[in-house]
Amino acid sequence: MTTATRPAPRKVSRPRADALRNRERIVTAAQQMFVEHGPDVPLDEIARRAGVGNATLYRNFPDRDALVREVVCSVMDRTAEAAERALAETGDAFTALEHFVHTAADERISALCPMVSGTFDQHHPDLEASRERVESLVEEVMGRAVTAGQLRPDVGAFDLLVAVAQLSRPPAGTDCLRGDRFVHRHLQIFLDGLRAPARSALPGSAVTVEELRQSCPTA
Template sequence: MSPSTPPGDRPLRADARENIRLILRTAREVFADRGYEVSIEEVARRSGLGMGTIYRHFPNKSALVERVAIDVMTETSAEIERALAEEPDPWAAFTRVMRQMAQVRSSQMFPVSRRRTTEPGPELMAARAALLVDLDGLVTRAQDAGGLRKDVNVFDLVLMLNSIPARIPDDETAGPSADLAGRHLGVLLDGLRSPGEETLPAPAADRRDLDQFFRTRFGF
Protein backbone atom coordinates (compact mmCIF):
# COMPACT_ATOMS: atom_id res chain seq x y z
CA MET A 1 0.00 0.00 0.00
CA SER A 2 1.44 3.38 -0.96
CA PRO A 3 1.73 6.21 1.58
CA SER A 4 -1.11 8.02 -0.13
CA THR A 5 -3.55 5.10 -0.04
CA PRO A 6 -5.97 5.14 2.89
CA PRO A 7 -6.55 2.06 5.05
CA GLY A 8 -8.74 -0.50 3.35
CA ASP A 9 -8.09 1.05 -0.10
CA ARG A 10 -11.11 3.31 0.27
CA PRO A 11 -11.48 5.73 -2.65
CA LEU A 12 -10.15 9.18 -1.92
CA ARG A 13 -12.30 12.26 -2.32
CA ALA A 14 -11.45 14.57 -5.22
CA ASP A 15 -10.05 17.25 -2.91
CA ALA A 16 -7.84 14.71 -1.16
CA ARG A 17 -6.50 13.45 -4.50
CA GLU A 18 -5.73 17.01 -5.54
CA ASN A 19 -3.96 17.66 -2.24
CA ILE A 20 -1.78 14.60 -2.77
CA ARG A 21 -0.87 15.72 -6.29
CA LEU A 22 -0.02 19.18 -4.96
CA ILE A 23 2.09 17.76 -2.13
CA LEU A 24 4.05 15.49 -4.46
CA ARG A 25 4.55 18.18 -7.09
CA THR A 26 5.75 20.64 -4.48
CA ALA A 27 7.96 18.07 -2.78
CA ARG A 28 9.71 17.35 -6.06
CA GLU A 29 10.36 21.03 -6.61
CA VAL A 30 11.66 21.49 -3.06
CA PHE A 31 13.89 18.41 -3.19
CA ALA A 32 15.25 19.46 -6.60
CA ASP A 33 16.07 22.93 -5.22
CA ARG A 34 17.35 22.00 -1.80
CA GLY A 35 18.02 18.24 -1.73
CA TYR A 36 16.34 15.59 0.38
CA GLU A 37 17.57 16.99 3.68
CA VAL A 38 15.17 19.96 3.54
CA SER A 39 12.44 19.95 6.19
CA ILE A 40 8.89 18.92 5.44
CA GLU A 41 7.82 22.33 6.77
CA GLU A 42 9.26 23.84 3.58
CA VAL A 43 7.03 21.57 1.51
CA ALA A 44 4.03 22.77 3.51
CA ARG A 45 5.04 26.41 3.13
CA ARG A 46 5.46 26.24 -0.63
CA SER A 47 2.33 24.18 -1.21
CA GLY A 48 0.17 26.45 0.92
CA LEU A 49 -1.18 23.44 2.78
CA GLY A 50 -1.08 22.87 6.52
CA MET A 51 1.22 20.37 8.16
CA GLY A 52 -1.84 18.40 9.25
CA THR A 53 -2.90 17.91 5.62
CA ILE A 54 0.53 16.63 4.65
CA TYR A 55 0.76 14.27 7.61
CA ARG A 56 -2.74 12.99 6.89
CA HIS A 57 -1.45 11.49 3.63
CA PHE A 58 2.24 10.99 4.45
CA PRO A 59 2.80 10.09 8.12
CA ASN A 60 6.44 11.18 8.09
CA LYS A 61 9.09 12.65 5.84
CA SER A 62 10.44 9.22 4.90
CA ALA A 63 7.04 8.26 3.50
CA LEU A 64 6.93 11.41 1.38
CA VAL A 65 10.49 10.97 0.13
CA GLU A 66 9.78 7.34 -0.68
CA ARG A 67 6.65 8.23 -2.67
CA VAL A 68 8.63 10.75 -4.71
CA ALA A 69 11.35 8.18 -5.35
CA ILE A 70 8.78 5.60 -6.48
CA ASP A 71 7.24 8.10 -8.88
CA VAL A 72 10.65 9.03 -10.32
CA MET A 73 11.62 5.40 -10.92
CA THR A 74 8.21 4.53 -12.38
CA GLU A 75 8.42 7.49 -14.74
CA THR A 76 11.90 6.39 -15.85
CA SER A 77 10.58 2.90 -16.66
CA ALA A 78 7.83 4.52 -18.74
CA GLU A 79 10.39 6.68 -20.53
CA ILE A 80 12.38 3.56 -21.47
CA GLU A 81 9.28 2.03 -23.04
CA ARG A 82 8.50 5.25 -24.95
CA ALA A 83 12.08 5.71 -26.14
CA LEU A 84 12.32 2.17 -27.51
CA ALA A 85 9.00 2.65 -29.34
CA GLU A 86 9.69 6.13 -30.71
CA GLU A 87 13.40 6.37 -31.50
CA PRO A 88 14.78 5.21 -34.86
CA ASP A 89 17.44 2.95 -33.39
CA PRO A 90 18.34 1.45 -30.00
CA TRP A 91 21.36 3.73 -29.49
CA ALA A 92 19.15 6.81 -29.89
CA ALA A 93 16.73 5.29 -27.36
CA PHE A 94 19.62 4.53 -25.03
CA THR A 95 21.05 8.07 -25.13
CA ARG A 96 17.57 9.57 -24.68
CA VAL A 97 17.03 7.57 -21.50
CA MET A 98 20.54 8.33 -20.22
CA ARG A 99 19.89 12.06 -20.66
CA GLN A 100 16.58 11.79 -18.81
CA MET A 101 18.23 9.90 -15.96
CA ALA A 102 21.12 12.35 -15.84
CA GLN A 103 18.63 15.21 -15.53
CA VAL A 104 16.91 13.39 -12.68
CA ARG A 105 20.24 12.80 -10.98
CA SER A 106 21.45 16.37 -11.42
CA SER A 107 18.18 17.65 -9.96
CA GLN A 108 18.81 15.63 -6.78
CA MET A 109 15.67 13.61 -7.44
CA PHE A 110 17.07 10.08 -7.17
CA PRO A 111 16.41 8.16 -5.09
CA VAL A 112 16.21 8.77 -1.28
CA SER A 113 18.03 10.37 1.60
CA ARG A 114 21.04 8.59 3.04
CA ARG A 115 19.76 9.61 6.48
CA ARG A 116 16.53 7.65 6.29
CA THR A 117 15.55 6.07 9.59
CA THR A 118 13.04 3.49 8.39
CA GLU A 119 13.33 0.43 6.19
CA PRO A 120 12.18 1.00 2.59
CA GLY A 121 8.76 -0.37 1.77
CA PRO A 122 8.04 -3.14 -0.73
CA GLU A 123 6.65 -0.72 -3.31
CA LEU A 124 9.95 1.16 -3.46
CA MET A 125 11.95 -2.03 -3.77
CA ALA A 126 9.59 -3.31 -6.48
CA ALA A 127 9.93 -0.06 -8.46
CA ARG A 128 13.70 -0.28 -8.21
CA ALA A 129 13.73 -3.93 -9.33
CA ALA A 130 11.40 -3.18 -12.26
CA LEU A 131 13.59 -0.26 -13.33
CA LEU A 132 16.69 -2.45 -13.33
CA VAL A 133 14.91 -5.00 -15.53
CA ASP A 134 13.80 -2.28 -17.95
CA LEU A 135 17.29 -0.76 -18.06
CA ASP A 136 18.81 -4.16 -18.69
CA GLY A 137 16.50 -4.60 -21.68
CA LEU A 138 17.53 -1.18 -22.98
CA VAL A 139 21.22 -2.06 -22.60
CA THR A 140 20.77 -5.39 -24.39
CA ARG A 141 18.95 -3.75 -27.31
CA ALA A 142 21.66 -1.12 -27.70
CA GLN A 143 24.41 -3.73 -27.53
CA ASP A 144 22.73 -6.09 -29.99
CA ALA A 145 22.39 -3.20 -32.46
CA GLY A 146 26.11 -2.43 -32.17
CA GLY A 147 25.79 1.01 -30.59
CA LEU A 148 26.76 0.25 -27.00
CA ARG A 149 30.02 -1.45 -26.12
CA LYS A 150 29.62 -5.05 -25.04
CA ASP A 151 31.78 -4.90 -21.92
CA VAL A 152 29.43 -2.77 -19.80
CA ASN A 153 26.25 -3.84 -18.03
CA VAL A 154 23.26 -2.25 -16.36
CA PHE A 155 24.98 -2.16 -12.96
CA ASP A 156 27.93 -0.26 -14.43
CA LEU A 157 25.52 2.29 -15.88
CA VAL A 158 23.57 2.92 -12.68
CA LEU A 159 26.80 3.41 -10.74
CA MET A 160 28.15 5.73 -13.45
CA LEU A 161 25.00 7.82 -13.51
CA ASN A 162 25.22 8.32 -9.78
CA SER A 163 28.59 10.00 -10.29
CA ILE A 164 26.95 12.83 -12.25
CA PRO A 165 27.14 16.05 -10.21
CA ALA A 166 24.04 17.61 -8.74
CA ARG A 167 22.87 20.86 -10.28
CA ILE A 168 24.44 23.99 -8.85
CA PRO A 169 21.69 26.50 -7.98
CA ASP A 170 21.61 29.45 -10.35
CA ASP A 171 23.18 32.69 -9.16
CA GLU A 172 20.80 35.48 -10.11
CA THR A 173 23.65 37.97 -10.33
CA ALA A 174 26.06 35.79 -12.30
CA GLY A 175 23.57 33.98 -14.53
CA PRO A 176 23.09 30.23 -14.99
CA SER A 177 25.87 27.94 -13.83
CA ALA A 178 27.72 25.63 -16.22
CA ASP A 179 25.83 22.57 -17.38
CA LEU A 180 28.09 20.21 -15.46
CA ALA A 181 25.69 17.30 -15.75
CA GLY A 182 25.39 17.71 -19.52
CA ARG A 183 29.15 17.88 -19.98
CA HIS A 184 29.70 14.91 -17.70
CA LEU A 185 27.12 12.86 -19.59
CA GLY A 186 28.57 13.83 -22.97
CA VAL A 187 31.94 12.39 -21.99
CA LEU A 188 30.27 9.33 -20.47
CA LEU A 189 28.22 8.59 -23.60
CA ASP A 190 31.25 9.00 -25.82
CA GLY A 191 33.08 6.40 -23.72
CA LEU A 192 30.14 4.00 -23.93
CA ARG A 193 30.04 3.90 -27.73
CA SER A 194 31.01 0.62 -29.33
CA PRO A 195 33.63 -0.72 -29.75
CA GLY A 196 35.45 1.38 -27.11
CA GLU A 197 39.15 2.15 -27.15
CA GLU A 198 39.95 1.41 -23.51
CA THR A 199 40.04 -2.10 -22.07
CA LEU A 200 37.91 -2.14 -18.94
CA PRO A 201 39.15 -3.89 -15.80
CA ALA A 202 37.47 -7.18 -14.91
CA PRO A 203 35.24 -8.21 -13.32
CA ALA A 204 32.37 -5.89 -14.16
CA ALA A 205 30.01 -4.53 -11.51
CA ASP A 206 27.25 -6.91 -10.45
CA ARG A 207 24.06 -6.79 -8.38
CA ARG A 208 26.02 -7.23 -5.16
CA ASP A 209 28.08 -4.11 -5.94
CA LEU A 210 24.95 -2.14 -6.74
CA ASP A 211 23.14 -3.26 -3.59
CA GLN A 212 26.13 -2.31 -1.47
CA PHE A 213 26.26 1.11 -3.13
CA PHE A 214 22.58 1.78 -2.45
CA ARG A 215 22.86 0.61 1.15
CA THR A 216 25.80 2.89 1.92
CA ARG A 217 24.71 5.89 -0.14
CA PHE A 218 20.95 5.87 0.19
CA GLY A 219 20.12 3.56 3.08
CA PHE A 220 18.37 0.73 1.23
Protein backbone atom coordinates in the same frame (compact mmCIF):
# COMPACT_ATOMS: atom_id res chain seq x y z
CA MET B 1 -29.55 -27.98 0.99
CA THR B 2 -28.94 -24.29 1.53
CA THR B 3 -27.07 -22.06 -0.83
CA ALA B 4 -24.18 -20.17 0.73
CA THR B 5 -24.71 -16.45 0.84
CA ARG B 6 -22.13 -14.55 -1.09
CA PRO B 7 -20.59 -11.56 0.67
CA ALA B 8 -21.66 -8.21 -0.66
CA PRO B 9 -19.08 -6.52 -2.92
CA ARG B 10 -16.70 -4.40 -0.91
CA LYS B 11 -17.06 -0.71 -1.58
CA VAL B 12 -13.71 0.83 -2.43
CA SER B 13 -13.44 4.48 -1.59
CA ARG B 14 -11.54 6.48 -4.18
CA PRO B 15 -9.62 9.65 -3.32
CA ARG B 16 -11.20 12.84 -4.55
CA ALA B 17 -9.52 14.60 -7.46
CA ASP B 18 -8.48 17.51 -5.26
CA ALA B 19 -6.96 15.12 -2.72
CA LEU B 20 -4.92 13.45 -5.47
CA ARG B 21 -3.75 16.84 -6.73
CA ASN B 22 -2.67 17.82 -3.22
CA ARG B 23 -0.71 14.60 -2.87
CA GLU B 24 1.01 15.16 -6.22
CA ARG B 25 1.87 18.74 -5.27
CA ILE B 26 3.40 17.55 -2.00
CA VAL B 27 5.54 14.91 -3.72
CA THR B 28 6.70 17.39 -6.38
CA ALA B 29 7.57 20.03 -3.79
CA ALA B 30 9.37 17.46 -1.63
CA GLN B 31 11.51 16.26 -4.53
CA GLN B 32 12.45 19.83 -5.43
CA MET B 33 13.35 20.75 -1.86
CA PHE B 34 15.24 17.51 -1.16
CA VAL B 35 17.37 18.26 -4.23
CA GLU B 36 17.88 21.90 -3.29
CA HIS B 37 18.37 21.57 0.48
CA GLY B 38 18.92 17.90 1.33
CA PRO B 39 16.74 15.26 3.02
CA ASP B 40 16.38 17.12 6.33
CA VAL B 41 14.42 20.08 4.98
CA PRO B 42 11.55 20.90 7.40
CA LEU B 43 8.26 19.30 6.41
CA ASP B 44 6.35 22.53 7.01
CA GLU B 45 8.56 24.18 4.38
CA ILE B 46 7.59 21.42 1.95
CA ALA B 47 3.91 22.00 2.75
CA ARG B 48 4.37 25.72 2.15
CA ARG B 49 6.08 25.08 -1.22
CA ALA B 50 3.24 22.70 -2.17
CA GLY B 51 0.60 25.26 -1.20
CA VAL B 52 -1.09 22.99 1.35
CA GLY B 53 -1.47 23.03 5.10
CA ASN B 54 0.63 20.91 7.46
CA ALA B 55 -2.44 18.82 8.29
CA THR B 56 -2.85 17.91 4.60
CA LEU B 57 0.79 16.85 4.35
CA TYR B 58 0.59 14.63 7.45
CA ARG B 59 -2.73 13.17 6.34
CA ASN B 60 -0.99 11.91 3.21
CA PHE B 61 2.40 11.13 4.75
CA PRO B 62 2.39 10.41 8.49
CA ASP B 63 6.17 10.74 8.81
CA ARG B 64 9.27 11.78 6.90
CA ASP B 65 10.11 8.21 5.87
CA ALA B 66 6.74 7.81 4.16
CA LEU B 67 7.29 11.00 2.17
CA VAL B 68 10.88 10.12 1.26
CA ARG B 69 9.77 6.67 0.09
CA GLU B 70 7.05 8.19 -2.10
CA VAL B 71 9.53 10.62 -3.65
CA VAL B 72 12.05 7.84 -4.33
CA CYS B 73 9.37 5.61 -5.87
CA SER B 74 7.99 8.43 -8.01
CA VAL B 75 11.46 9.23 -9.37
CA MET B 76 12.13 5.57 -10.14
CA ASP B 77 8.70 5.15 -11.74
CA ARG B 78 9.29 8.11 -14.05
CA THR B 79 12.73 6.75 -14.86
CA ALA B 80 11.11 3.43 -15.77
CA GLU B 81 8.59 5.26 -17.96
CA ALA B 82 11.49 6.96 -19.76
CA ALA B 83 13.01 3.52 -20.41
CA GLU B 84 9.67 2.27 -21.74
CA ARG B 85 9.52 5.21 -24.14
CA ALA B 86 13.05 4.41 -25.28
CA LEU B 87 12.04 0.82 -25.96
CA ALA B 88 9.03 2.04 -27.96
CA GLU B 89 11.29 4.02 -30.30
CA THR B 90 11.67 2.22 -33.61
CA GLY B 91 14.79 4.02 -34.83
CA ASP B 92 18.42 3.82 -33.82
CA ALA B 93 18.90 1.79 -30.63
CA PHE B 94 21.77 3.93 -29.32
CA THR B 95 19.81 7.13 -29.90
CA ALA B 96 17.00 5.63 -27.81
CA LEU B 97 19.55 4.88 -25.06
CA GLU B 98 20.77 8.48 -25.21
CA HIS B 99 17.22 9.79 -24.86
CA PHE B 100 16.71 7.61 -21.80
CA VAL B 101 19.96 8.73 -20.13
CA HIS B 102 19.26 12.44 -20.56
CA THR B 103 15.69 12.04 -19.29
CA ALA B 104 16.86 10.03 -16.27
CA ALA B 105 19.35 12.75 -15.41
CA ASP B 106 16.56 15.32 -15.41
CA GLU B 107 14.88 13.28 -12.66
CA ARG B 108 17.93 14.04 -10.48
CA ILE B 109 18.51 10.45 -9.44
CA SER B 110 21.73 11.65 -7.81
CA ALA B 111 19.56 13.00 -4.99
CA LEU B 112 18.17 9.58 -4.05
CA CYS B 113 21.07 8.22 -1.99
CA PRO B 114 21.37 11.03 0.58
CA MET B 115 17.59 11.11 0.97
CA VAL B 116 17.61 7.76 2.75
CA SER B 117 17.73 8.04 6.54
CA GLY B 118 18.95 5.38 8.95
CA THR B 119 15.38 4.30 9.73
CA PHE B 120 14.27 4.10 6.10
CA ASP B 121 12.72 0.76 5.13
CA GLN B 122 14.89 -0.22 2.18
CA HIS B 123 12.80 -3.35 1.50
CA HIS B 124 9.34 -1.82 1.47
CA PRO B 125 7.23 -3.62 -1.22
CA ASP B 126 6.56 -0.39 -3.14
CA LEU B 127 10.26 0.43 -3.26
CA GLU B 128 11.22 -3.11 -4.27
CA ALA B 129 8.65 -3.13 -7.08
CA SER B 130 9.82 0.23 -8.48
CA ARG B 131 13.45 -0.81 -8.25
CA GLU B 132 12.93 -4.13 -10.02
CA ARG B 133 10.98 -2.42 -12.80
CA VAL B 134 13.80 0.06 -13.42
CA GLU B 135 16.46 -2.66 -13.37
CA SER B 136 14.64 -4.81 -15.91
CA LEU B 137 13.83 -1.98 -18.31
CA VAL B 138 17.30 -0.43 -18.28
CA GLU B 139 18.85 -3.81 -19.01
CA GLU B 140 16.45 -4.20 -21.92
CA VAL B 141 17.27 -0.76 -23.35
CA MET B 142 21.00 -1.49 -23.12
CA GLY B 143 20.61 -5.03 -24.42
CA ARG B 144 18.94 -3.76 -27.57
CA ALA B 145 21.86 -1.40 -28.24
CA VAL B 146 24.37 -4.21 -27.62
CA THR B 147 22.50 -6.49 -30.02
CA ALA B 148 22.63 -3.74 -32.65
CA GLY B 149 26.41 -3.60 -32.23
CA GLN B 150 26.27 0.01 -31.04
CA LEU B 151 26.96 -0.33 -27.31
CA ARG B 152 30.11 -1.88 -25.91
CA PRO B 153 29.10 -5.17 -24.25
CA ASP B 154 31.31 -4.84 -21.15
CA VAL B 155 29.08 -2.17 -19.54
CA GLY B 156 26.33 -3.18 -17.13
CA ALA B 157 23.04 -1.47 -16.32
CA PHE B 158 24.35 -0.34 -12.95
CA ASP B 159 27.50 1.10 -14.48
CA LEU B 160 25.13 3.29 -16.48
CA LEU B 161 22.90 4.26 -13.56
CA VAL B 162 25.82 5.06 -11.26
CA ALA B 163 27.43 7.22 -13.96
CA VAL B 164 24.16 9.09 -14.58
CA ALA B 165 23.82 9.74 -10.84
CA GLN B 166 27.40 10.96 -10.53
CA LEU B 167 27.36 13.14 -13.64
CA SER B 168 24.04 14.75 -12.74
CA ARG B 169 25.38 15.78 -9.34
CA PRO B 170 26.28 19.51 -9.24
CA PRO B 171 30.00 20.34 -8.96
CA ALA B 172 31.18 21.02 -5.41
CA GLY B 173 30.74 24.64 -4.37
CA THR B 174 28.18 25.47 -7.06
CA ASP B 175 24.48 26.12 -6.87
CA CYS B 176 22.68 22.91 -7.85
CA LEU B 177 20.44 24.65 -10.37
CA ARG B 178 23.21 26.66 -12.04
CA GLY B 179 25.19 23.44 -12.39
CA ASP B 180 22.50 22.03 -14.65
CA ARG B 181 24.09 23.60 -17.71
CA PHE B 182 27.02 21.16 -17.37
CA VAL B 183 24.98 18.00 -16.89
CA HIS B 184 23.84 17.13 -20.39
CA ARG B 185 27.17 18.14 -21.94
CA HIS B 186 29.07 15.80 -19.65
CA LEU B 187 26.52 13.03 -20.08
CA GLN B 188 26.97 13.18 -23.85
CA ILE B 189 30.74 12.92 -23.45
CA PHE B 190 30.15 9.82 -21.32
CA LEU B 191 27.68 8.35 -23.82
CA ASP B 192 30.14 8.76 -26.67
CA GLY B 193 32.56 6.63 -24.66
CA LEU B 194 30.00 3.81 -24.51
CA ARG B 195 29.79 3.35 -28.26
CA ALA B 196 31.06 0.17 -29.85
CA PRO B 197 33.66 -0.74 -30.82
CA ALA B 198 35.38 0.04 -27.53
CA ARG B 199 38.70 1.86 -27.78
CA SER B 200 40.09 0.34 -24.58
CA ALA B 201 39.47 -2.37 -22.01
CA LEU B 202 37.67 -1.27 -18.85
CA PRO B 203 39.41 -1.87 -15.52
CA GLY B 204 37.57 -4.04 -13.00
CA SER B 205 34.18 -5.53 -13.75
CA ALA B 206 30.63 -4.30 -14.29
CA VAL B 207 28.87 -3.02 -11.19
CA THR B 208 26.59 -5.65 -9.64
CA VAL B 209 23.26 -5.20 -7.89
CA GLU B 210 24.82 -6.10 -4.54
CA GLU B 211 27.67 -3.62 -4.89
CA LEU B 212 25.32 -0.83 -5.86
CA ARG B 213 22.97 -1.52 -2.97
CA GLN B 214 25.88 -1.39 -0.52
CA SER B 215 26.92 2.04 -1.80
CA CYS B 216 23.39 3.40 -2.27
CA PRO B 217 20.59 1.76 -0.19
CA THR B 218 17.85 2.81 -2.61
CA ALA B 219 19.40 0.93 -5.50
